[in-house]
Amino acid sequence: MSAHDHHLDGHLPHEPEKATLEGRNKILGFWLFLGAETVLFGTLFAAFIALRHQTLDGPTPDHLFELPMVFAATMILLVSSLASVFAVQALHQHKVKQMIVWLIITILLGLSFLGLEIYEFNTYVSEGHKLTTSAFSSSFYTLVGFHGAHVAFGVLWIGLLIAQIFKKGLTVVTAPKIYVSAIYWHFIDVVWVFIFTVVYLMGKVG
Amino acid sequence: MANDHSAAASDPKRRHRHEGPQKHVVAFVLSLVLTIIAFAAVSAGEINTTFTYIILVSMALLQVFVQLAFWMHLKDRGHLFATMGIIFGIIVVFTMVIMALYWVWW
Numbered sequence: 001m002s003a004h005d006h007h008l009d010g011h012l013p014h015e016p017e018k019a020t021l022e023g024r025n026k027i028l029g030f031w032l033f034l035g036a037e038t039v040l041f042g043t044l045f046a047a048f049i050a051l052r053h054q055t056l057d058g059p060t061p062d063h064l065f066e067l068p069m070v071f072a073a074t075m076i077l078l079v080s081s082l083a084s085v086f087a088v089q090a091l092h093q094h095k096v097k098q099m100i101v102w103l104i105i106t107i108l109l110g111l112s113f114l115g116l117e118i119y120e121f122n123t124y125v126s127e128g129h130k131l132t133t134s135a136f137s138s139s140f141y142t143l144v145g146f147h148g149a150h151v152a153f154g155v156l157w158i159g160l161l162i163a164q165i166f167k168k169g170l171t172v173v174t175a176p177k178i179y180v181s182a183i184y185w186h187f188i189d190v191v192w193v194f195i196f197t198v199v200y201l202m203g204k205v206g
Numbered sequence: 207m208a209n210d211h212s213a214a215a216s217d218p219k220r221r222h223r224h225e226g227p228q229k230h231v232v233a234f235v236l237s238l239v240l241t242i243i244a245f246a247a248v249s250a251g252e253i254n255t256t257f258t259y260i261i262l263v264s265m266a267l268l269q270v271f272v273q274l275a276f277w278m279h280l281k282d283r284g285h286l287f288a289t290m291g292i293i294f295g296i297i298v299v300f301t302m303v304i305m306a307l308y309w310v311w312w
Contacts, residue, residue, distance in 0.1 A: 018284070031288035035295030042299030046306035071245055078241065082234045085277045089227060186277045190270050196241075197266040201248045205258050 012094050016175035023176035030180045034187050041191050044143040045198060051135040052203065058133035061203030064124060070200045073116050074192065077151075080109030081189040084182045091178055096170045099178070103162055106185060110155040117148050140199065147195055150188050157181055233276035240269040 013019040017027065052061065087102035121141070131141050158181050161174075168174055244265040247258050275281040280289050 024284070028287055028291070031285075032291040035291040035298075038292065038295035039298050039302065042302050043306075045299075046303045049303070050307055050311040067245060067249060071241075074241055078234070078237055081273070081277060082230065085230045085233075086227065089230070183278050186273055190273050190278075193241075193266050193269050193273075197244060197262050201244055201262050202259065204248050205255055205262075 012170065012175075013172070015092055016094075016170065016172050017091070017179035019172045019175075023172060023179075026176045026180060027183070030183060034183070037187065041143075041146070041194075044139075044146055045194065048139040048143045048199065051139040052199075054135035055137075056134035058137055059124075059127055059129050061136070061199075062206060064127065064129055065200050065203050067200070067204065069116065069120060070196055073113055073120075074196050076109050076113045076116065077189050077192050080106050080113070081186050083109065084185045088179060088182045091170070091175060094170065096165065099170070100162055100165060103158055103178075107155050107158050107162075110151050110158075110185075114148060114151055114155070117144070117151075121145075144195060144199060147188070147191055150191070154181070154185050154188055158185070229276060233272050236272050237269050240265045240272075 017023050055061075083102050083105040087099050087106065090096075090099035090102055129137050129140075131138055161177055161181055164177070165174055170178075244262050247253060247261045247265075253261070274292070279285065280292070
């Protein structure tokens with residue numbers, strides 16, 4: 001790559017995450033993984049859509065869901081996704097401090113999303129909507145809980161990456177990791193778009 | 207044409223141009239608007255169910271397209287195989303969900 005010749009003096013290339021073959025392969029491999037993740041969430045969505053009217057004696061979606069809380073969760077995740085894309089922009093400009101600040105904002109928003117979800121689940125359980133209450137409740141907790149687990153994993157992952165950046169700095173080895181974690185974070189937001197649409201909004205409509 | 211190309215390639219400003227935050231802010235505002243339309247369609251409660259479903263699904267698909275293209279950089283060059291990977295996943299998902307719901311369940 002002639003475009004990167006002058007970086008042999010030790011400076012980071014323009015897009016450090018794509019500068020090495022390993023980095024490019026990592027990104028491609030991660031996209032293939034996301035294709036598989038899409039299928040995995042698809043099965044959970046299929047189960048939920050099939051079972052969502054089987055409420056037995058438990059509360060119905062319309063009775064249970066509160067749109068302001070769902071809207072707040074949606075906004076938190078959307079803003080965290082924006083923070084994550086700003087972190088990647090800072091990465092491209094080699095502004096490490098700025099990148100870490102955006103990553104920390106991403107994590108904090110992810111944690112507040114998790115806090116809101118725990119509060120939400122807690123409220124549902126106290127209203128008699130437990131995991132074993134009905135087919136609807138089981139498929140609801142499996143789908144939304146699985147997404148929540150992905151958020152928790154993302155928070156942990158990005159947290160560890162920040163620690164690694166402090167230790168090793170931004171290099172052609174650490175840059176693809178940051179980039180891939182940002183892609184993962186956006187994917188979580190994309191899955192949430194379908195959750196608030198299919199689970200909450202369609203649950204309200206009936 | 208050849209001259210144009212070499213001039214463009216040797217122009218350091220062009221080669222090292224960094225993307226500004228504008229298009230990501232645009233993607234954010236677009237996502238925000240699509241989300242608000244979806245929530246408003248449901249909270250209004252005046253529209254009939256089928257039409258609300260159509261609004262909800264199209265808003266979700268639009269927002270996912272915006273986020274995949276801009277935030278996940280799929281529209282950038284060098285993403286052909288990545289795009290194929292995720293599209294393959296999406297095709298399998300739609301086949302599976304439709305099959306599960308219409309052939310197996312109902």
